Amino acid sequence: MNMNLNDWTLVCRVEDIPVLGSRRVERARGMDVAVFRNDAGQVFALLDRCPHKGGPLSQGIVFGTRVACPLHNWSIGLDDGCAQAPDEGCTPRFSVRVEDGAVYLSAVELASVAVDVVAPVAGPARRMAVVTR
Numbered sequence: 372m373n374m375n376l377n378d379w380t381l382v383c384r385v386e387d388i389p390v391l392g393s394r395r396v397e398r399a400r401g402m403d404v405a406v407f408r409n410d411a412g413q414v415f416a417l418l419d420r421c422p423h424k425g426g427p428l429s430q431g432i433v434f435g436t437r438v439a440c441p442l443h444n445w446s447i448g449l450d451d452g453c454a455q456a457p458d459e460g461c462t463p464r465f466s467v468r469v470e471d472g473a474v475y476l477s478a479v480e481l482a483s484v485a486v487d488v489v490a491p492v493a494g495p496a497r498r499m500a501v502v503t504r
């Protein structure tokens with residue numbers, strides 16, 4: 372593979388990602404990226420935010436080329452970030468390259484994709500925001 376390493380950011384090795392699980396990658400701006408590994412050894416990356424109500428997809432269960440969101444069990448495609456019908460919506464996906472067992476994400480995408488998307492506010496934090504003046 373011909374890679375210009377300036378364009379790709381090394382994030383981990385494939386074996387650092389649990390099989391049927393994920394690992395979160397922090398960014399300078401924006402929410403974390405969840406990097407998934409399935410039982411066929413494929414690696415995928417999505418914004419760590421379910422398109423439904425913002426659940427942490429990194430905490431979901433991987434099966435095939437999908438992940439089940441831990442909050443309400445929507446099935447999200449790892450290759451396109453989209454919910455399985457009849458559910459609707461997509462979460463941003465990130466390009467992945469695997470070279471000699473090392474996992475790289477696009478540096479440009481890490482710095483630009485969905486950097487303004489914020490984490491959901493729910494539970495006690497939300498109630499406090501309502502009563503605070």
Ligand code: FES
Nearest residue numbers: 421423424426440
């Ligand atoms: S937040 Fe993911 S299914 Fe509801």
